[in-house]
Amino acid sequence: MDFVVSHYNYLIAIFLMMTGFYTVISRGNLVKKIVGLNIFQVSVFLIYISLSTVKDGVAPIYVEGVKVYSNPLPHVLILTAIVVGVATTALGLALVVRIKEAYGTIEEDEIHSQDNSL
């Protein structure tokens, strides 16, 4: 039980990761796949943020008399990764719009039955 309490952030991240991954694989709806992909990416962001915590550390802003700061680098990295995630989602949704125009549906199996391409 101690393990669960002390590692709850990682457990949440793993739960989200599996949820997202499962959604990407199992759902036939192209928008839902992208939602799953987003959840999957966010879980990775959480892992990074968890890594940056330093025990008894404060936010990495200079304050008189404080010796221990959390590691700011993962936050910066994740800021970049969030931007990448936004770009990916935008491109993915744009593709879904075009697919809807071309096929009249965004269900994987219906697209597949139209020309065996997905």
Place this chain on the structure above:
Amino acid sequence: MWDHLSLLLVVTPLIAAPLAAILPFGRVPWALAFLVALACAVMAGMQLWTILTGGPIQYELGGWAPPWGIVYRIDEVNALVAMIVSGIAAVALPYALLSAENEIEKHQIPLFYSAVLLCLAGLLGITQTGDIFNLFVFLEISSLSSYALISLGNRRQALTAAYQYLIMGTLGATFFLIGVGLIYSQTGTLNMADLAARLPEATGLKTVHTGFAFIMIGFALKLALFPLHLWLPNAYTYAPSVVTVFLAATATKVALYVILRVLFTVFPDGFVTNTPAGDLFLMAGILAVLSGSFRAIYQSNVKKLLAHSSVAQIGYMAIGLSFASVAGVTASIIHMFNHALMKGALFMAVGAIVYRVGACRMEHLHGLGRQMPWTFGAIIVAGFSLIGVPGTAGFVSKWYLVLAALEQQQWIVVAVILFGSLLAVIYVGKIIEALYFKQATNPELAVEEAPFLLLAPTWILVFANIYFGFDTDLTVGVAERAAQALGVAAK
């Protein structure tokens, strides 16, 4: 200026990309893209020359020394891959002029060249950088632009192919991100040289093993290593011809470079052989060769046939690196170089057929060999190179791969390589049969030879295939030095 060569190689296409998008008129965006690609090829050539004569380059961005700043660290391997990428771009862009006008809508052309330049910047960035997170950012730059490029194909399947690649590619990149995070948590650094120094102490940790697995799976997805290759055939088939040429000859090569770099430089000696990674690469490689070649035989679309053949060729490269010996990695690097030449030439020749006929299913090819003799000649020579006929570049890479397998006494692998070549005879033979020995379906329909602007780049690559089949000093010499620069343990 020359000190900044390594950075200019990445920054030039990056700056040119938005410029190409806002230059709306006529062929100006193309001219810009072509000039930039040419400049990159020249710079990559000079960089390779500097390294071959004077040893590795270290470039600190903004003058910030590592570990605070990002460094570009370039040795023989990076320089060679950067040379392949920018060389192919410089050859593919003259080809793009007519091919893109034919296959892409007019108002999208400036954006198309913008995306090509972004993709080039991303791929070159991956090869240049010495920081593993920086690598992820460049990976996403190149991936996002390649999804957009694939979706420009003129059939609707291009959209679904791009979507499928987007999902799989993003999963791969995110896997890589997880792996980098896990390794960062144990070493506290993202600089590849620092990682290489600190990882030996941490190899016993489960976190490091998990991170390693995530990075490998992520890049195996980008490499399209069997069984993670499902996105590749459709993406290559339905993308515009010139995009297929560019991506087939560069994107998978860069992914292979990252795998080599992480496997041999970042992780300590023996990590490949002490973990199941080596065996898994060997198994995946063998299955890729067999399954890719068999699938290729049964395709009725020539682009799809070549795409499945690419899966098989990636298998050869995986077999080479799985030996973790200098000979094996050398063979892998030689094949990476030669495969860029042969697949580039073949996809260009098929693109020329698409330019004239508008399609590339087997039945559209019937009898075209007599009407388009130069295109046909290119397909024959590059096809022979793909099979591995002596006197072509393909023979050299197969030869070194077989030698590396013999050195490990892996008789089954030798048999698989030779059997794969036999299967290549069948699928290349199928294309040649359709082009030359089949009667034209519509004999009155006169098909002209492809225009000079499409033939010239094709034949440049064809001649390169022949040239590197005879002059092996350059490829083999550089590849051997590259394998040593990677830090492959000599056995």
